[in-house]
Amino acid sequence: MGNQQNTQGKNDGFEVVAVEGLTKKYGRRAVVDDVDLHLAAGSITGLIGPNGAGKTTIMSMLLGLVRPSAGRGTVLGHDLSRPAAYLPQVGALIEGPAFFGNLSGRGNLDYFARLAGHDRSGIPDVLDLVGLQGREGDSFSSYSLGMKQRLGIGAALLGDPQLVILDEPTNGVDPAGMRDIRAMVRRIAADGRTVLISSHLLAELEHICDRVIVLDQGGLRYSGPLTELPTSRAEVILLRGAGRADDEALHRMLSGEGLTVERRADGFAVEVGEVDPVKLAGRLNRRAAEHGVHLVEVHHQKQSLEDRVLDLVGTGSRS
Missing domain, CATH: 3.30.70.870 (Elongation Factor G (Translational Gtpase), domain 3)
Known part of the structure; x- marks a missing residue:
């Protein structure tokens, strides 16, 4: 199933996401067309494609923000059609972080943890993981763009999720900030979490992903190990x-x-x-x-x- 050039079969280990035929149509237009997704536990997978390829729509469907027109499968062992069953184990940063400018970094995380019913005792660990220790008391409005993105990733980690979905986490960040976020994503996965990350900066994804999913015009072109992505030019x-x-x-x-x-x-x-x-x-x-x-x-x-x-x-x- 799926219109891909090369699709990997299911992994030997537990698949955090195992979805087939994922489709979203608006009228006759399919923005996502018969896409298969298989994410192994602990993997970092890059979701790649030009603007309008369907990346954000796929992430939104996995998060229950957009209802699929077709498709079946599971996320964290729960049926895709019942996102409320698996969303407590999913963290996400979609379309940039939205925080209160007058609150501190820690204050923002504390607020969102309370709102979601998460244990707030893990906030110091989250701040350490995203590299904001020592600046957690500063107001969000004083943060640089890179710090804001890191706090956004921190918010996605509240509740210790098993699946982390990041949409353009390095958007607008300077090279040093990109390097920091790259290292952070590796640490997130090293703790056993599964990461699905989208970025138009492919050189960044090349440094951190072990698998990639390539989309174009809503269709699947490739899904599998980064090392096996077809090449047309000899080394x-x-x-x-x-x-x-x-x-x-x-x-x-x-x-x-x-x-x-x-x-x-x-x-x-x-x-x-x-x-x-x-x-x-x-x-x-x-x-x-x-x-x-x-x-x-x-x-x-x-x-x-x-x-x-x-x-x-x-x-x-x-x-």
Whole structure:
């Protein structure tokens, strides 16, 4: 079921989310069309796709905010059609945090914990996990955007949820803040929680996700390990000489090595093939030195997550 290019079967362990045929239609238009979701316990899964691909709608359906037009399965062992049964075990940050500006960080968490009936004794641990210890007494209005996002994630962790859903948690955050949130997501999953995270910053997801779900026009293109996401471009070792004479000598040396070599504007690209790229780079570096070639760059270059996703969704057609 599902219109994907490559769908992983069910995991061997417990599946926190096991949903098939998830669909949402508005009139005749399907914003989510026959999507299968399988999230293993303790995994970090990236939900990827261009604007309008259906990412936020899927998250909203899992959270009971939007009623599916079709689809069946379970979330945390409870039927998808009964979100009230599993929502106490789910934490979420959707479309940015909304807090009281005049309250402190801790005061906001205390308020929302009371509202949801959560045990407030865990708030110090939450503040420590999201890196706001020492600033929990400051008013929310004085927080930077990164701190606000971290407090939003903290609110999602109230009640010690088993499934955490984060929609664009690094939106508008500076590079240092992105690094902090990246580390935080890893810590959240390290405690045994399952994380579903959406972001348009694919380089960020590449650092933290072990699985990805790729959507386009509401349909599923790929679901599975990040390492098995299809690639259309071979991995290469990029080498560049210190000058024209070195480049010419490098070209002659590489031509005699029996390798597949492409000359580019930024140097020479040697296809990695089935060999260990680190060992190949080391061998080529040694051979260049033996030939008196001065190298200014030896770089292992592989297709980025962004490139691979664009290959899947760039045409907008379904496979």
